[in-house]
Amino acid sequence: xxxxxxxxxxxxxxxxxxxxxxxxxxxxxxxxQEQLGDVVFVELPKVGAKVTxxxxxxxxxxxxxxxxxxxxxxxxxxxxxxxxxxxxETVNSDPxxxxxxxxxxxxxxxxxxxxxxxxxxxxxxxxxxx
Amino acid sequence: xxxxxxxxxxxxxxxxxxxxxxxxxxxxRIPAKARLSRPLxxxxxxxxxxxxxxxxxxxxxxxxAEDFACFLGAGSYDHSVPSPINxxxxxxxxxTAYTPYQPEASQGTxxxxxxxxxMIAELTGMDxxxxxxxxxxxxxxxxxxxxHAVTGRDGIVLSxxxxxxxxxxxxxxxxxxxxxxxxxxxxxxxxxxxxxxKAVTEKTAAVVVQYPNFFGCLxxxxxxxxxxxxxxxxxxxxxxxxxxxxxxxxxxxxxxLVVGEGQGLGVPMSFGGPNLxxxxxxxxxxxxxxxxxxxxxxxxxxxxGFVLTLxxxxxxxxREKATSNICTNVALCALMATIYVxxxxxxxxxxxGELSVAKAHYAATAFSKVPGxxxxxxxxxxxxxxxxxxxxxxxxxxxxxxxxxxxxxxxKPFDRQYKDCLLVAVTEKRTRDEIDAYAAALAVAVA
Numbered sequence: 001x002x003x004x005x006x007x008x009x010x011x012x013x014x015x016x017x018x019x020x021x022x023x024x025x026x027x028x029x030x031x032x033q034e035q036l037g038d039v040v041f042v043e044l045p046k047v048g049a050k051v052t053x054x055x056x057x058x059x060x061x062x063x064x065x066x067x068x069x070x071x072x073x074x075x076x077x078x079x080x081x082x083x084x085x086x087x088x089e090t091v092n093s094d095p096x097x098x099x100x101x102x103x104x105x106x107x108x109x110x111x112x113x114x115x116x117x118x119x120x121x122x123x124x125x126x127x128x129x130x
Numbered sequence: 131x132x133x134x135x136x137x138x139x140x141x142x143x144x145x146x147x148x149x150x151x152x153x154x155x156x157x158x159r160i161p162a163k164a165r166l167s168r169p170l171x172x173x174x175x176x177x178x179x180x181x182x183x184x185x186x187x188x189x190x191x192x193x194x195a196e197d198f199a200c201f202l203g204a205g206s207y208d209h210s211v212p213s214p215i216n217x218x219x220x221x222x223x224x225x226t227a228y229t230p231y232q233p234e235a236s237q238g239t240x241x242x243x244x245x246x247x248x249m250i251a252e253l254t255g256m257d258x259x260x261x262x263x264x265x266x267x268x269x270x271x272x273x274x275x276x277x278h279a280v281t282g283r284d285g286i287v288l289s290x291x292x293x294x295x296x297x298x299x300x301x302x303x304x305x306x307x308x309x310x311x312x313x314x315x316x317x318x319x320x321x322x323x324x325x326x327x328k329a330v331t332e333k334t335a336a337v338v339v340q341y342p343n344f345f346g347c348l349x350x351x352x353x354x355x356x357x358x359x360x361x362x363x364x365x366x367x368x369x370x371x372x373x374x375x376x377x378x379x380x381x382x383x384x385x386x387l388v389v390g391e392g393q394g395l396g397v398p399m400s401f402g403g404p405n406l407x408x409x410x411x412x413x414x415x416x417x418x419x420x421x422x423x424x425x426x427x428x429x430x431x432x433x434x435g436f437v438l439t440l441x442x443x444x445x446x447x448x449r450e451k452a453t454s455n456i457c458t459n460v461a462l463c464a465l466m467a468t469i470y471v472x473x474x475x476x477x478x479x480x481x482x483g484e485l486s487v488a489k490a491h492y493a494a495t496a497f498s499k500v501p502g503x504x505x506x507x508x509x510x511x512x513x514x515x516x517x518x519x520x521x522x523x524x525x526x527x528x529x530x531x532x533x534x535x536x537x538x539x540x541x542k543p544f545d546r547q548y549k550d551c552l553l554v555a556v557t558e559k560r561t562r563d564e565i566d567a568y569a570a571a572l573a574v575a576v577a
Binding site: 041043061065066068 | 417442447448451
């Protein structure tokens with residue numbers, strides 16, 4: 001069973017969001033990286049770009065698949081993880097830590113209510129997988 | 131796969147399985163008035179030797195570059211095709227039109243494509259080339275779509291110096307994604323720099339120039355690169371790689387993408403195809419490239435090997451979000467180019483360029499001495515140039531064909547303002563005798 005930290009919010013597309021004041025740090029879940037396999041490339045938006053909840057903000061590519069990244073929340077990108085360009089495998093080794101992808105300044109914090117709790121997400125992935 | 135037609139006995143068996151008594155039973159739903167009630171009006175079958183004689187007779191009506199002095203260009207050129215090419219491509223190991231379906235099992239084919247990509251990257255001055263696309267026109271159209279994907283912008287500024295047939299292909303391709311094309315006009319045969327600046331905006335995805343352009347003239351590629359990059363757009367350069375042994379590579383002049391027709395690299399004209407679509411890009415754009423890419427790697431034991439790489443760009447993995455719907459390459463033509471470049475080498479390709487330029491300039495001087503004939507543009511040209519004639523160019527072409535000279539391409543069908551113009555190409559194959567004969571015949575034709 002993949003790890004699902006209790007202090008994060010989740011999407012049905014397997015992204016997580018961690019609220020940090022008026023911002024949220026965003027990445028993909030341990031379950032997502034397990035399903036993808038070895039991540040070889042991550043394409044992220046530029047700082048200053050606007051992302052919209054439930055719309056794509058980037059692409060993650062593994063040796064066997066390519067997936068769109070969906071923004072859990074709407075806002076402006078204020079930070080991106082440049083380390084992932086050099087070491088995309090960090091997404092596999094530390095999906096909730098060093099493998100974070102972007103930080104978004106929230107345009108509409110109410111959107112957080114629409115995201116899944118850790119318990120809800122755990123239930124979702126329990127019914128998925130191989 | 132066998133191509134043996136089925137026997138009456140087999141037909142009867144198959145019909146029996148589905149409960150029909152004759153093939154006619156399968157067609158009853160087609161209304162009688164929509165069906166032909168008599169046999170097709172076709173001659174009866176011929177014996178092989180009669181058929182060969184018949185087809186040879188038809189083929190003899192063609193004006194082939196084998197029998198004529200060919201001054202036709204405009205995208206397909208009568209460059210020399212060294213004889214080893216045909217011998218080598220005919221080998222069973224190589225003789226295929228496509229990238230293989232089980233690519234890694236065909237190391238020889240992948241190796242040859244890898245070498246092709248390396249040669250194209252070196253000639254164009256770019257970091258990475260793909261395994262080839264269909265032809266110059268489709269390569270340009272793919273480049274335009276890629277610039278749109280990379281920049282997220284919808285505007286394309288196309289110089290009027292780009293081959294008008296390629297411009298038509300681009301127009302067709304961009305209809306789906308609804309990109310807007312703006313034409314940049316020419317001044318004395320090359321893209322007007324001031325007009326180009328005005329045409330490029332913050333919505334421009336790419337600026338496209340051809341080098342040398344359709345009319346044979348040498349564009350200011352550096353200037354176009356500055357204009358494009360200042361607006362955050364990509365510069366796409368259409369180039370003929372056989373010229374790039376002598377001309378400065380577009381990559382060194384600021385091109386982000388180099389596309390074009392590679393037929394000049396040892397591929398016979400074959401009355402217009404199959405051709406060789408060249409496509410090369412800067413490293414940072416590689417994940418947006420269309421088409422197949424061969425990469426070098428090592429196996430478990432550290433031995434060098436070749437694979438199809440970055441396949442996640444492609445349709446079989448990325449489906450509707452693929453960078454392109456091209457899933458193959460023109461493997462045989464790319465192989466011809468690889469053998470050609472290997473045979474010619476650095477010096478050989480440079481020599482082809484030097485001879486073509488020298489002969490083209492000798493011809494331009496000789497032809498413009500004919501009374502009433504002049505060079506349409508004053509801008510420097512490479513192996514092709516535009517003549518202005520005092521008589522209708524299509525008539526002049528017909529007259530010279532009687533002397534077994536293919537005089538060039540009348541430009542009237544492409545643009546009314548060039549209705550008195552003829553586009554003339556001169557490759558290293560043309561001899562002084564042929565050029566002098568052309569000048570003499572031209573003098574008679576326009577007198």
